[in-house]
Amino acid sequence: MQDLKGKKAIITGGNRGLGKATALAFAQEGIDVAITGRDEKALQATVQELEQLGVKATYAVFDIGNYAAVQKGIKTLIDQLGSVDILVNNAGIAAFGTFNEMDVDQWSRIIQTNLMGMYYVTKEVLPHLIDQNHGEIVNVSSTAGLSGNASTSAYSASKFAVIGMSESLMREVRKNNIRVCTLTPSTIATDMAVNLGIASKDSEDSVLQPEDFAELVVAGLKLPRRAMLKGASLWSTNP
Numbered sequence: 001m002q003d004l005k006g007k008k009a010i011i012t013g014g015n016r017g018l019g020k021a022t023a024l025a026f027a028q029e030g031i032d033v034a035i036t037g038r039d040e041k042a043l044q045a046t047v048q049e050l051e052q053l054g055v056k057a058t059y060a061v062f063d064i065g066n067y068a069a070v071q072k073g074i075k076t077l078i079d080q081l082g083s084v085d086i087l088v089n090n091a092g093i094a095a096f097g098t099f100n101e102m103d104v105d106q107w108s109r110i111i112q113t114n115l116m117g118m119y120y121v122t123k124e125v126l127p128h129l130i131d132q133n134h135g136e137i138v139n140v141s142s143t144a145g146l147s148g149n150a151s152t153s154a155y156s157a158s159k160f161a162v163i164g165m166s167e168s169l170m171r172e173v174r175k176n177n178i179r180v181c182t183l184t185p186s187t188i189a190t191d192m193a194v195n196l197g198i199a200s201k202d203s204e205d206s207v208l209q210p211e212d213f214a215e216l217v218v219a220g221l222k223l224p225r226r227a228m229l230k231g232a233s234l235w236s237t238n239p
Helices: 017-028 040-051 067-081 104-132 153-176 191-195 210-221
Strands: 008-011 032-037 057-061 086-089 135-140 178-185 231-234
Touching: 008 017, 008 067, 017 032, 017 040, 017 086, 017 210, 032 040, 032 067, 040 057, 057 067, 067 104, 086 104, 104 135, 104 153, 104 178, 135 153, 135 210, 153 178, 178 210, 210 231
Parallel strands: 008 032, 008 086, 032 057, 086 135, 135 178, 178 231
Antiparallel strands: none
């Protein structure tokens, strides 16, 4: 298994939910972590938690759906880390509504953030990984990207697109010793899921927790370089 100590990681949406759990799991492995988000106070608090685990931690505030902001923010983070080995594209938004009920602007925002935002961030990080001829990219999709459901057209469309983009990228950059993994978790008890009414914080024994997801990410990164986790779905054992 690979030793991850000393690696440098960027995690989008790293101040809460899956991103924060992954950042903390990385820090416990000795990985220096840079996190992004739009809530500066939450980012600062998370950085303090990460630093208490003995790693270098930093943050940048920007909207991943804004390419100019992404260009500036990612450059700042890589300069602060000194390099980058791992990118976790976690940031995303969700809203549910029927095809006709959902406002066009909201539908577009979901696509802009979940798909275009992931593209923007990856586009800025990828040249660094190619130049050093190694790297890891973990793209977070969803089981909603494997099958559509009523009232999830925008979210499912964005997550289906993420899978297609991610798998195409995986085939493109294998020659550069870069592993690209696409994860499709089921419902996890994050703040977003709770606010949408699809999960409860009070049901730890029956609903996936962010820490479960973080363990999967770490396990995939620890695989020997000869092996690659192309994709994985994470489900609760409870129906």
